């Protein structure tokens with residue numbers, strides 16, 4: 001048998017993220033069971049299904065020397081496959097071919113319906129939700145999904161979130177890359193190159209961020225107090241930038257949860273959100289999400305890294 005590729009990523013915050021998602025999936029599957037829906041777990045940045053992590057073991061309480069060991073932990077796909085009752089369908093997409101092969105191996109070992117797609121998550125999600133059974137199918141009405149968007153960085157286009165909102169049947173957990181976004185925003189507007197501008201516009205789905213975050217300030221006057229030159233200077237801090245993102249999400253989803261902050265070394269790196277645009281289901285969804293957010297927000301402050 002071919003060896004599975006190693007996928008090393010994350011830290012203590014990763015386990016918090018995956019615990020939060022797993023707990024919500026458990027809630028979701030139990031809340032929707034026997035209601036006649038076909039449920040989908042859609043993991044668009046699925047990785048290999050596993051996570052190789054360095055863990056510190058031993059110490060005075062274990063009466064063993066402290067050492068760093070590598071452990072293989074379940075990633076989001078494997079954790080979702082362990083949820084009971086199971087989802088009717090599992091759908092994984094991934095860009096890296098070796099990771100796609102690992103997901104295909106997972107599929108061959110499982111007895112449930114698993115679809116594996118190779119390619120860009122944004123494109124693959126669009127294909128999934130614009131085809132039967134999600135559209136043009138007698139059972140379209142009974143399809144329900146939880147979509148997990150777990151990119152490393154700024155890979156999720158706002159258009160993708162909008163498309164998911166428009167289905168009204170896909171609830172979305174999104175790891176918003178707060179730190180990566182703030183890092184693109186140089187102190188002077190002139191410090192943002194075209195590529196950065198384009199990726200910020202793509203993640204926010206508009207260009208309004210320029211006026212919201214930057215202000216023209218006088219830079220120089222000439223010796224006679226005459227002509228003034230202006231420079232565009234960033235006035236928005238990290239919280240205002242995150243608040244703008246939240247407003248944008250609220251423009252397309254009827255429900256936007258409070259985010260679970262995911263910290264690395266005490267600093268905000270990611271924010272884990274849940275969105276829904278299925279008004280009749282929101283009070284139910286909110287009950288599950290509020291519980292998860294309340295439970296994992298303090299944990300994320302306690303276990304922030306390194």
Ligand SMILES: C[S@@+](CC[C@H](N)C(=O)[O-])C[C@H]1O[C@@H](n2cnc3c(N)ncnc32)[C@H](O)[C@@H]1O
Pocket residue numbers: 009018044045046047048049050051074075076077093094095096099119120121122150151152155
């Ligand atoms: C943080 S990891 C996901 C980990 C996974 N959710 C887990 O818990 O095991 C992000 C994954 O997304 C993949 N990826 C990055 N950009 C992508 C894109 N545009 N479309 C699909 N997959 C992408 C990477 O190869 C990587 O495996």
